[in-house]
Amino acid sequence: MRRIKLPGWIAIVLLLVGIIFGVNKVVAKVLEESPESDEPKVKVVDSSVYPGLNIKTETKETDLYTLSVSQPYSGIKQINKPIDKWINKQKREFTSGLNKSKEMLEKNDFRAHLNIQAETKKIADKIYTLELQAYQINGGANGITKMKSFVIDLNQNKLLKLEDVFQLNEESVKDIQQLIIKELHSNQKISSYIFDDMVKKALDNPEELKWSINSKNVTFYFDEYEIAAGAAGAIKVEIPIKKIKPYLDEKFAKKIDVKVPEEEKIKEEEQHSKGPEKLDPDGKYIALTFDDGPHPKVTPRILETLRRYDAKATFFMLGSQVEYYPSIANRVGEAGHEIGNHTMNHQDLTALGINKIKEEIQESSSIIEKATGRTPTLLRPPYGASNENAEQAANHSGTPIIMWSVDSLDWKSRNAAAVKEEVMLNVSPGSIVLLHDIHPSTADVLRQVLTALEKQGYQMVTVSQLLELWDEKDIGPHYGE
Known part of the structure; x- marks a missing residue:
């Protein structure tokens, strides 16, 4: 019998190892495919309460700093990329500041911090808002906070832009x-x-x-x-x-x-039923008033601008105008503005007898009430012309006479820039401002006027609110302050 030399033994060992390894692979494959395997197949389920979105948190602590970063992510690269970019930018800024302040931190035995928080809100099916807030402090007296937001639509697999x-x-x-x-x-x-x-x-x-x-x-x-x-x-x-x-x-x-x-609807209904809120005696208020309307084109524009600024005003309406445009008059009231009486036909009351004045007031009041469901409680005489007869007629109808302390002269200039200048030069707390909702130039400038007034801290209220603030209950005339 021939003896096997060393090279032969090596070949035999390698062959046996190969056979064993191959058998193990086959057995493993069989076990994997066998329905009787002890390890059942596990289906991966997205357990996030925000389907399609998950979050991971990175924390780190050293003698020099602590770091905690919550990072939302999805399975969509174009969504993850800008989120990752912003978070990485905060990390780089933190690291840069850390390197600059290292000696100071070690000297004062103070640790720097970086904390990035994420708040997620669902606004519709697979549409989410992410609000990221990064706070970092590198040893100075104060830290700094930065914010970033993302609106994600996973139905379209994209980040939504403002447009x-x-x-x-x-x-x-x-x-x-x-x-x-x-x-x-x-x-x-x-x-x-x-x-x-x-x-x-x-x-x-x-x-x-x-x-x-x-x-x-x-x-x-x-x-x-x-x-x-x-x-x-x-x-x-x-x-x-x-x-x-x-x-x-x-x-x-x-x-x-x-x-x-629904809660806001209820609050609005309660406010409407209770009437205007009482004013703070220390507040800065003025009353904008609009005469001679309603106008089919100008009044709606003015209403829209007032709505956008959440400003309230008083509209002194002519009965002859309301008769033609009752729906617009009603819109004024429905928007929460005050409706006053400007008589039926805009006549100079000082040229009329007392019975005719009463007729002018009553006829207009009836038409306004029919159109809006509201009885006017204030009277503005046309041209601001009043005398003893007018005051008696106003007293008879229970409607205080309201004049003005600032005339915008919009009826005269018909120029937007001139109107703004006139108002802003003369307005002061408690002013009653005369405007007209029949001139397009007034509608053109109203936004600029409201912006300028708000910057100076004014709040626009109704004439009745001012009268209540001043505890004025007589017929007047009232001019404002």
Whole structure:
């Protein structure tokens, strides 16, 4: 029998190893495919409460810093990329600041921090808002907060841009900007810190705005120091959906089923039934008044502008106009404005006998009541002309005589710029301002006037609210302050 030399043994061992390895693979394959295998197949299920979206959290702690980053992600690259980009930018900025302040941190035994939080809200089926907030401090007296938002539509596998959600024509953009400005200045906690030039710069680039939307609000985000002093911090401006609904893209509005919440409807009904709210004695109020309407073209424009600024006014209507345009008169009342009586035919009451004055007042009042369901409780004599007879007739009808303290002269100039200048030069707290809702130039300038007044802190109220504030119950005449 021949002996097997060493090379032969090596070949035999390798052959045996190969055979064993092959058998194991076959057995494993059989077990994998066998229905009687002890390891059942497991189907991976998306367990997130936001189908299509998940989140991962990264944490780190060293002697120099702590880090916590919550990072939402989807299975869609074009959605993940901008989210990752923003988060990575915050990390780079933090690392850069860390390197610069390393010696100071070690010297003062202080740890730097980076914290990125994510808040997710569902606004419709597979449509979400992501709100990211990054706070970092590298050892200075104060940290800094930055914000970023994303609106994700997983039905289309895309991040929605402003133009996907809003009608971005020139007029709509201006109106949305004004809504933001108004909200900023009405917030007493931050209004004193706001820099108007920085706000204008931020709003001049709508495509750069940070925003989100849900069924109740549209929110605009501004980083710390972006539009205000640091004491204001990062700023959120929330616009109620009912105010911004007219500017939403119709298709998108249907997707998210925008409605005025039932609670708000109830509140509006309660306010309407209770009448105007009482004014703060320390507030800064004026009353805008509009004479000689309603007008079929001008009055609706004025109503729309007042609505956008959430401003209330008093309309002194002519019975002869209401007779022709009752539906427009009714719209004024339905919008929450006050309706006063400007007589039937705009005659100079000082040239009439007392019975004729009473007739002018009563006939107009009846027509207004029929059209609007509201009996006028105030009287403005045409041309501001009044005498003892007019006062007696006003007393008989129970309607105080309302004059004005600021004449816009819109009836004379018919020029938008001149009207604005006249109002802003003469207005003061408690003013009653005379305007007319029959001149297109008045409708043209109203937005500018309201913007300027709001910047000065004025709130527009009805004449009756001013009278109540002053505790004025007599017939007048009342001129305002």
